[in-house]
Structure formats: structure tokens, C-alpha cells
Amino acid sequence: MHGEFELITRWLAPDAATLGPQSGVALGAGDDACLLDPGAGQQLVVSVDTSVEGRHFPADAPAWAVGHRALAVSLSDLAAMGARPRWCLMSLALPTADGAWVAEFSRGFHALCRATDVCLTGGDVTTGERAVSVTVMGEIAAGQALRRDGARPGDVLAVTGALGGGAGGLARWQAGERDLERELLARYLLPQPRLVAGQLLVGKATAAIDVSDGLLADLGHVLDASGVGATLDVECLPLVPGLTDALGETAALDAALAGGDDYELLVTLAPESFDEARRALASIDLELTQIGHIHEGQGIQGIPPDARRGWQHFSGGTP
Amino acid sequence: MHGEFELITRWLAPDAATLGPQSGVALGAGDDACLLDPGAGQQLVVSVDTSVEGRHFPADAPAWAVGHRALAVSLSDLAAMGARPRWCLMSLALPTADGAWVAEFSRGFHALCRATDVCLTGGDVTTGERAVSVTVMGEIAAGQALRRDGARPGDVLAVTGALGGGAGGLARWQAGERDLERELLARYLLPQPRLVAGQLLVGKATAAIDVSDGLLADLGHVLDASGVGATLDVECLPLVPGLTDALGETAALDAALAGGDDYELLVTLAPESFDEARRALASIDLELTQIGHIHEGQGIQGIPPDARRGWQHFSGGTP
Numbered sequence: 001m002h003g004e005f006e007l008i009t010r011w012l013a014p015d016a017a018t019l020g021p022q023s024g025v026a027l028g029a030g031d032d033a034c035l036l037d038p039g040a041g042q043q044l045v046v047s048v049d050t051s052v053e054g055r056h057f058p059a060d061a062p063a064w065a066v067g068h069r070a071l072a073v074s075l076s077d078l079a080a081m082g083a084r085p086r087w088c089l090m091s092l093a094l095p096t097a098d099g100a101w102v103a104e105f106s107r108g109f110h111a112l113c114r115a116t117d118v119c120l121t122g123g124d125v126t127t128g129e130r131a132v133s134v135t136v137m138g139e140i141a142a143g144q145a146l147r148r149d150g151a152r153p154g155d156v157l158a159v160t161g162a163l164g165g166g167a168g169g170l171a172r173w174q175a176g177e178r179d180l181e182r183e184l185l186a187r188y189l190l191p192q193p194r195l196v197a198g199q200l201l202v203g204k205a206t207a208a209i210d211v212s213d214g215l216l217a218d219l220g221h222v223l224d225a226s227g228v229g230a231t232l233d234v235e236c237l238p239l240v241p242g243l244t245d246a247l248g249e250t251a252a253l254d255a256a257l258a259g260g261d262d263y264e265l266l267v268t269l270a271p272e273s274f275d276e277a278r279r280a281l282a283s284i285d286l287e288l289t290q291i292g293h294i295h296e297g298q299g300i301q302g303i304p305p306d307a308r309r310g311w312q313h314f315s316g317g318t319p
Numbered sequence: 320m321h322g323e324f325e326l327i328t329r330w331l332a333p334d335a336a337t338l339g340p341q342s343g344v345a346l347g348a349g350d351d352a353c354l355l356d357p358g359a360g361q362q363l364v365v366s367v368d369t370s371v372e373g374r375h376f377p378a379d380a381p382a383w384a385v386g387h388r389a390l391a392v393s394l395s396d397l398a399a400m401g402a403r404p405r406w407c408l409m410s411l412a413l414p415t416a417d418g419a420w421v422a423e424f425s426r427g428f429h430a431l432c433r434a435t436d437v438c439l440t441g442g443d444v445t446t447g448e449r450a451v452s453v454t455v456m457g458e459i460a461a462g463q464a465l466r467r468d469g470a471r472p473g474d475v476l477a478v479t480g481a482l483g484g485g486a487g488g489l490a491r492w493q494a495g496e497r498d499l500e501r502e503l504l505a506r507y508l509l510p511q512p513r514l515v516a517g518q519l520l521v522g523k524a525t526a527a528i529d530v531s532d533g534l535l536a537d538l539g540h541v542l543d544a545s546g547v548g549a550t551l552d553v554e555c556l557p558l559v560p561g562l563t564d565a566l567g568e569t570a571a572l573d574a575a576l577a578g579g580d581d582y583e584l585l586v587t588l589a590p591e592s593f594d595e596a597r598r599a600l601a602s603i604d605l606e607l608t609q610i611g612h613i614h615e616g617q618g619i620q621g622i623p624p625d626a627r628r629g630w631q632h633f634s635g636g637t638p
């Protein structure tokens with residue numbers, strides 16, 4: 001058993017590898033608050049996401065995967081704004097001070113910090129149901145952020161990568177599969193926030209959102225914010241390889257439309273920008289697939305008649 | 320029952336009263352992340368604190384007090400740095416979507432936002448054990464923040480306001496008292512972050528910390544960070560009025576030394592700055608009391624032999 005301060009000092013302190021002179025960290029963890037130097041002419045981009053055991057990740061998930069995932073889902077929000085991630089704070093609740101679990105958790109969290117050049121600059125640890133809340137802070141040149149409200153009639157509707165991995169991986173986990181090197185499980189427990197893609201889409205996309213609640217729900221947010229409608233071309237949806245084999249055709253389509261937790265970027269672009277954006281993402285080996293188009297009106301056309309509409313806390317079952 | 324999006328839209332959206340042109344909020348809640356405009360030449364001061372039901376606040380505390388307290392304890396960290404608070408994000412976990420509770424909670428939270436000129440710019444809501452995690456962001460001129468590591472031999476050790484209210488109020492609550500207009504209960508459930516005091520102490524105090532873990536524990540953090548020792552003058556400790564009557568002399572002293580949750584500022588100052596600081600705080604009707612002095616060496620002298628040493632999660636009982 002460890003005390004709070006020892007846990008924080010040993011496992012949750014800033015990682016020296018991310019604390020260089022370019023980090024903008026004037027004072028890291030260890031005081032009442034951290035001190036950060038924002039870049040001149042930059043807007044701050046800030047978001048928070050909480051992951052609760054048994055709801056957002058399985059109780060028996062490897063601790064390092066929980067650490068990765070908790071940070072990844074927060075970073076995905078910065079990706080959807082086109083921001084460069086810079087700093088994060090973590091609030092960790094644990095039923096007991098299980099040092100071995102925290103050490104593994106920390107390993108996954110810090111590995112993603114290093115991979116995405118994010119510095120952990122503070123946080124707290126408390127007793128409670130196991131949960132992780134991660135606040136991420138990024139930067140972007142003022143006025144350049146990708147928002148939800150910029151979709152225009154005539155825009156192409158497109159998505160990065162492939163859909164259905166979140167729900168497909170969860171189904172495989174629930175079926176007893178545990179090998180995180182399998183693609184579906186990796187997409188569910190080890191999502192890769194599309195940070196570089198988001199930054200490459202700045203100046204090209206008219207609107208962006210990450211697919212966390214499910215494609216239909218997240219598209220709905222963009223349409224509502226932009227005051228437009230969309231037609232989906234369901235046959236064009238890029239499904240994660242192996243999804244249909246694992247779930248069957250109906251459930252695979254449901255996973256892609258309403259499963260959520262895919263952490264791909266759903267974007268709208270003027271037709272003349274689409275090819276340019278597709279080439280830019282090809283440079284990082286990421287597909288950008290047209291899945292429909294934006295038009296005047298409201299709502300989504302082209303949805304199969306019996307499709308679910310996505311995920312909301314309190315209104316559905318546990319995932 | 321309400322859905323997640325409806326709860327966020329109705330109760331947890333930014334308050335228009337805090338969203339003026341001076342707020343620095345380029346884009347508030349409703350997108351993947353918020354967009355903030357930091358001030359030129361300012362450092363960001365960021366902290367997060369989580370409050371869990373049954374551990375940091377009683378399950379039967381009024382929801383509006385829970386909202387006030389969750390924000391107040393985070394703001395107290397900004398006060399201890401001397402920062403001007405600007406923005407916050409909230410992550411709220413709830414076992415059920417109890418709209419009436421959230422409405423009351425929100426009322427207390429937003430009232431303190433308005434009183435301290437803080438704008439709520441984002442957050443999330445999830446199912447889980449009831450808990451609130453609040454990330455606060457403030458600003459201070461670069462290099463001016465009050466840190467823990469600046470105490471020097473010869474400094475005066477002083478504390479704002481009065482001590483023991485956190486533990487004293489908890490004891491009254493546990494004894495069945497419920498009138499939040501009573502001073503001890505108010506200090507426990509409705510702490511007032513010493514934000515203006517912290518800003519007035521910039522340029523005067525050599526080190527500062529807020530009294531959250533307990534005077535001895537928090538003083539220990541300052542001494543460790545500064546590489547100095549201190550002698551306490553226990554007879555000078557300013558106790559909250561009524562504390563000794565409520566708890567008895569021994570428990571009252573214990574509350575002041577080790578109870579925690581007082582959210583006063585513990586500061587060190589050169590002797591020639593102490594009177595100036597005291598006059599500055601008198602202008603906002605706040606006492607600044609010398610309770611000891613800093614010297615070479617390490618550790619705390621002058622502690623009564625049987626005093627407890629403060630609060631750590633995982634190493635003590637629940638408060």
C-alpha cells in the first residue's frame with residue numbers, strides 16, 4: 001500500500017522525456033498548480049473526458065491499456081479541432097492504492113504522452129470507484145480551429161480510417177478474446193487519436209468532429225451546429241477489416257453507424273479541397289473516404305430504416 | 320430522467336453572465352473542445368481537483384453546496400499561486416440523470432463562477448459514483464506566481480483568516496447540524512477561496528500554499544520544497560470563532576493543525592513585507608496572522624507532542 005503523495009511522485013509525475021525547453025512548462029507537478037507558457041498568437045484548445053471502469057473500459061482490461069485509452073479519448077477531441085496537443089492533467093480515482101496497477105497504468109499513459117509530445121503537468125489521486133479524468137490542452141493559430149458549425153451545402157462528407165472498430169472490439173472482448181494485437185481489440189482498447197490528420201486538415205475541412213458517440217449521432221451534431229442536412233452513402237462506409245466476419249453484416253453496419261468509440265475524424269470539405277485533403281492524409285498512410293454529401297435542409301437521409309441512432313449516457317444500457 | 324446532451328445543454332453550459340467580450344472565450348461548450356484566448360505576457364496556471372461523494376462531501380449535502388465546494392477547492396489552488404482565475408471545465412459523474420439534483424448543483428457552481436469571474440467552458444457528464452472533477456485555469460504575469468519553494472530563513476510564517484473550520488464543520492455535520500448559515504458548517508461546506516488575497520500577496524510573499532491537507536502537512540510541503548525548517552508558535556494559531564466551544568480545546572487544536580479543508584493561505588514573507596501584506600489584506604477585511612518563522616534546517620519545531628500530522632488519501636480513514 002502506498003500513500004497519495006508517493007503514488008503521485010513515483011508514477012504520475014511529469015515524464016522528463018516530455019519536459020524539454022520546448023515544452024512550455026515553467027513549473028510542472030509538485031506545487032498547487034502548474035505554470036505553462038502559451039505560444040504567442042495561439043488559441044488554447046481545451047477538453048476533458050472521464051473514463052469509468054465497467055462503463056468506458058472493462059474492469060479486467062490491462063492497466064497500461066486503460067492509461068493509453070484514457071488519454072487517447074481526450075486527445076481525440078484536440079484532433080477534431082486540428083490542434084497541436086501540448087499539456088495534460090489527470091485526475092485518478094482508485095478504490096485502493098494498488099501500486100502495481102498504477103505503475104502499469106502509468107506506463108501506458110506516459111508512452112502515449114511521449115508519442116504525441118504531450119506533457120503531464122499535474123493532477124490528483126483520490127479514493128473512489130476506479131475512474132480517470134484527463135484534461136488536455138493544445139494550441140492552434142487563432143481562428144484556424146476546425147469547428148462543428150462550418151459545414152456548407154455542396155460539401156463532401158468524409159471520414160478518416162475505418163469505422164466499427166470500437167463496437168466490434170468490445171464485442172470481441174465480451175466474447176472472451178484478449179489478444180490486443182488483434183485489430184478489432186486494438187481499435188477498441190488502444191485507439192489512436194488522429195492528431196496529425198486533424199492538423200493536416202486545418203485550412204481544408206469546413207467542419208470536423210471525432211466519432212465517439214457513433215457516426216449518426218456525431219454527424220447529427222455537425223448538422224445541427226451548421227444548420228444543414230446530409231445524405232449518407234451507406235455502401236461507401238469504410239469498415240474495419242474483419243468486422244463483418246466477426247459480427248455478421250447487420251451488426252457490422254450497426255457498429256459503424258451507431259457503435260461509437262471509433263475516434264476517427266468525420267469531416268466536411270468543399271469538393272475542390274477533398275482530393276487535396278486525401279493526398280495529405282495519404283502521406284501519413286491514412287485513408288480519407290467520401291461517405292456522403294451535405295445539402296440544405298436538416299437531418300440525415302440514406303439511413304437504413306432500422307438503424308440505431310447512437311449512444312448517450314443515461315439513455316442506453318452500459319456499453 | 321434526462322439524456323446526457325440535455326443535462327449539459329440545460330445546466331452545464333457556460334453562463335452568459337460570465338461570457339462577455341473580456342472573457343477570452345472564443346468558443347465555449349458545444350464543440351469537441353473550447354477555444355480560449357490567453358492574455359499576452361501571461362503564464363497559464365492550471366490545476367484539477369476531484370470531489371467524491373462520501374469522501375469529500377457528505378451524500379446528504381445540499382446539491383448547491385456540492386457545486387460551490389467542488390469549484391471552490393480547485394480555485395483555492397489558483398489563489399495559492401496568486402493567479403487571476405479565468406476558465407474552468409467540469410467532469411461530472413452521476414449514478415442516475417437526476418435533473419433536480421443537477422439543477423441545484425449547477426446553481427451553486429454557477430453562482431461561484433459569477434462571484435469569481437470564472438467562465439465554465441466545457442466538461443462532460445457520465446454515469447458513475449457521484450463525483451465532480453474541476454479543472455481551473457488562471458493567469459498571472461510571467462514569473463510572478465507564488466510557489467512553494469521560495470521560503471527563506473528569517474521569513475515570517477503567516478496564515479490568512481482562521482483555521483480549524485474544515486474539521487470543525489465536518490464534526491458539526493456529523494453531529495447532525497444542518498444550518499449552513501452557522502460559521503463552522505459554512506467553512507466546511509462553503510469554503511471561500513482566497514483569490515483576491517493571493518493576488519494581493521504577489522510580490523510580497525516568498526512562498527504560498529493553501530491549507531487543504533492540514534496546516535502541518537501543507538507547511539511540510541513548503542519546507543521540503545524550499546529546503547528550510549520552521550518553528551510554529553501554536554498559541555498564535557487563529558482558530559475559527561466557536562471552534563473550541565464546539566470541539567473542546569484538544570480537538571480544536573488538532574483541527575487547526577491537522578484537520579485540513581480550511582482553504583486559507585499559508586505564506587512566508589520577509590519581515591519587512593509582513594506589515595505591508597497585513598495592511599493589504601486588511602483592505603479586504605481579511606486577517607493575516609504570524610504563526611511562526613522560517614529558519615535553516617528542516618522539519619517543524621513547536622508541535623505539541625501528540626499532534627496528528629495531516630491527511631493523505633489511502634493512509635487515513637475517510638474524513
